Amino acid sequence: MQHCFDSMAWNHFNxxxxxxxxxxxxxxxxxxxxxxxxxxxxxxxxxxLPVILTPYNLSSSMCMKKK
Structure with a gap:
């Protein structure tokens, strides 16, 4: 699994x-x-109270860039 959209829960939601x-x-x-x-x-x-908001549906090329 490289990204959260590869998971079974994501596919079930879709x-x-x-x-x-x-x-x-x-x-x-x-x-x-x-x-x-x-x-x-x-x-x-x-x-x-720290709050973290994460976008989950960015493309994998945007999330997994090499530095």
Missing amino acids: QVNLTFSSEVCNIRLGLCIDGFQPFGMTDKSYSL
């Missing part, structure tokens, strides 16, 4: 959602959130 997968302009995104409170600051009312 089969179930034919209208979405047939439209080239649709964007598939992955969202990752990992919230935590800084060490030793459990009494504070805030936390750190």
Whole structure:
């Protein structure tokens, strides 16, 4: 598997959602959130929350370029 579109889950999604997968302009995104409170600051009312948004349907030539 070189890219996530090679996976069984990706193929299953394409089969179930034919209208979405047939439209080239649709964007598939992955969202990752990992919230935590800084060490030793459990009494504070805030936390750190990094958010990572990843586009999944870039072409393999854009994702796998050699440097």
